[in-house]
Amino acid sequence: MDPTLLLWKSEGQSFFQRFGLWFNHLLDPTLLLFSDAEIQKAHGALLEQNVNVKEKDESAVTLLLSSVHADSGALLPLHFRPPAVFPASVFPVLGSLIHHNGVRPALFWQKLLRRAGRKIVSAAASARHWSGLLHHSCRATLAFFSVLTVRSEESRTGIRVFDSNGNAIGVSKAAGKKAVWDTALSRAVLLGTTAAVPIPLILLLRRTRLFQRNPLLVTPCFYASIALVFCLMIPVSFSLFPQLGTINREKVEDELQAEAVGGELYYHRGL
Known part of the structure; x- marks a missing residue:
């Protein structure tokens, strides 16, 4: 290690x-x-x-x-x-959340977002009503499964595991699956929250006198709220699970269990 x-x-x-x-x-x-x-x-x-x-x-x-x-x-x-x-990925996130009048523009922004964030994968099309929350929940689910797909090789072949002193002792598929699963959950939280939070916020602002008098403010404020929530959720998402993950001895392969001094092995979860 x-x-x-x-x-x-x-x-x-x-x-x-x-x-x-x-x-x-x-x-x-x-x-x-x-x-x-x-x-x-x-x-x-x-x-x-x-x-x-x-x-x-x-x-x-x-x-x-x-x-x-x-x-x-x-x-x-x-x-x-x-x-x-991650600051550079704000723009692709905004692009992926706007309404697209066709499949090609949507795919373009999805692809750009993947490149910008490497393993931050996409979610969402915009919504302006409460019914959009369900739509964004589905997109968060897609983000979850996208990470599982992108990192599927780690689940199939396994990742290196280490003892408490940092010495590599082998490769574990169980640790690989756990690392990918935890990362997928963190991405779903990141992009699902980014997509969902601005909707009720803008609906509340629309009821204020300022926004009723100036309806053109709604759209820029909507996108500004997306960018703000995304930036705030980045450290939250990355902090949900440790970078140096642990897995109990009982959950790894039989040939690795004897090396788990203290009952745990360590692995790199990744982002």
């Missing part, structure tokens, strides 16, 4: 710890200003100090978690780092 992944063992014990880390640190756009040399230096220090770098430099921990691939230890391309990817 790369030490960067092991950092999540101390940084992500609870939902509120993970949410604070994402909200206050990992989505900070200033992290994109660091050079590859600076990131490699911090990663090298982490390797040498066996994760104790956290005690000396909290900023280095943040930099590594946002810039280094937790599986391989390789640097993430600049445009795939969280501070760059």
